Amino acid sequence: MPMATSADMTATEPKTAKLVVEGKLVIEGLGKRYGATTALEPSSLSVAEGEFLTLLGPSGSGKTTLLQLICGLVEASEGRVVIDGRDQSATPVHQRDIGLVFQHYALFPHLTVAENIAFPLKMRGRPGSEVASRVSATLEMVHLGHLAGRFPRELSGGQQQRVALARCFVYQPSIILMDEPLGALDKKLREHMQIEIKRLHRESGATIVYVTHDQEEALAMSDRICLMNHARIEQLGTPREIYERPRTAFAADFIGISNIFRGRWDGNGAIDTAHGRFALPSGARCQSKDATLVIRPENLRLGARDDNAVNGRVSEVVYAGSETRVIAALDDGSPLVLRLGPDDLVPAIDERIVAGWSRDKAVLVA
Numbered sequence: 001m002p003m004a005t006s007a008d009m010t011a012t013e014p015k016t017a018k019l020v021v022e023g024k025l026v027i028e029g030l031g032k033r034y035g036a037t038t039a040l041e042p043s044s045l046s047v048a049e050g051e052f053l054t055l056l057g058p059s060g061s062g063k064t065t066l067l068q069l070i071c072g073l074v075e076a077s078e079g080r081v082v083i084d085g086r087d088q089s090a091t092p093v094h095q096r097d098i099g100l101v102f103q104h105y106a107l108f109p110h111l112t113v114a115e116n117i118a119f120p121l122k123m124r125g126r127p128g129s130e131v132a133s134r135v136s137a138t139l140e141m142v143h144l145g146h147l148a149g150r151f152p153r154e155l156s157g158g159q160q161q162r163v164a165l166a167r168c169f170v171y172q173p174s175i176i177l178m179d180e181p182l183g184a185l186d187k188k189l190r191e192h193m194q195i196e197i198k199r200l201h202r203e204s205g206a207t208i209v210y211v212t213h214d215q216e217e218a219l220a221m222s223d224r225i226c227l228m229n230h231a232r233i234e235q236l237g238t239p240r241e242i243y244e245r246p247r248t249a250f251a252a253d254f255i256g257i258s259n260i261f262r263g264r265w266d267g268n269g270a271i272d273t274a275h276g277r278f279a280l281p282s283g284a285r286c287q288s289k290d291a292t293l294v295i296r297p298e299n300l301r302l303g304a305r306d307d308n309a310v311n312g313r314v315s316e317v318v319y320a321g322s323e324t325r326v327i328a329a330l331d332d333g334s335p336l337v338l339r340l341g342p343d344d345l346v347p348a349i350d351e352r353i354v355a356g357w358s359r360d361k362a363v364l365v366a
Ligand SMILES: Nc1ncnc2c1ncn2[C@@H]1O[C@H](COP(=O)(O)OP(=O)(O)OP(=O)(O)O)[C@@H](O)[C@H]1O
Pocket: 034, 037, 038, 039, 040, 057, 058, 059, 060, 061, 062, 063, 064, 065, 066, 213
């Protein structure tokens, strides 16, 4: 018997998140340990019928583990998965009403596109006429009708991935889990496939749990994002909530670009930082003496018109088509990123600038 680790000790304490919310898919205190490694801290979460939920987080944060627990490929150390109000603990993978799509779509190389897509229906013993009609409808849905007779090796990466999607959607599981399904594709194709997946989602009405570590992909595709870090759920919310109201410095830093100022709370409405005293958002109160303020690049303005300001020297101007970003070095060398407004003059490299923000455009995070 191995010695109890600190992870074991916390797991035996009463679980805090006991929230039992109704939903298509509910996880309650679900956790996974591999020996001394905690792959997922006991976590709770509810996914609504037809929702597109994205698990987003850095490598090793527990995203794949959570998917594996939901579909039953891996046995939970604690907690449970509930689908349509029924505990799935005793239900084997193939009997759960779940479809899976992974990054390395293992298509059968000796079967044609149509035969690959027919496979899950045949496995389920569906009659031949139903197989034929479903396969042709699904081929149309993923725009592959003209390639039905080809073998996987005769397809591009994007086409192969569409076959993998079709093979999942064809048997109409009510929940679909996707683990970085676009990870192997180039940027252009990725963006195209994002739109395809959103369309399939709309047309099928399926509940989707989607894994990515690409924050732009998560923002663009999701009804809600479940941000994960260190085997825990860091924040759960709509893309807008997480972007505009990050709860922690990690969330602010991981999603979008953030300027982060750490300082000491003055006990009132301001914090003292290495770059000056900054007013907190109206009504904001700090949890402790140490406080962290986040300001997005689009909320900084050139000039000292606002209630807070910092000085810097321009080190980089990045023209990105639809916007121009300025990166400046603050006095201690740390970077400041601001997005220019349409009327702003583009400053020169090495020019000294003042960047300001109105107090309510900043977010106080934990
Ligand atoms: N079978 C296993 N045995 C031991 N440790 C494991 C096992 N599977 C996962 N882990 C560990 O659990 C943690 C979470 O892994 P997981 O695969 O869920 O991360 P992830 O968020 O999917 O990362 P990535 O973005 O790299 O795919 C990692 O520290 C990993 O090393």
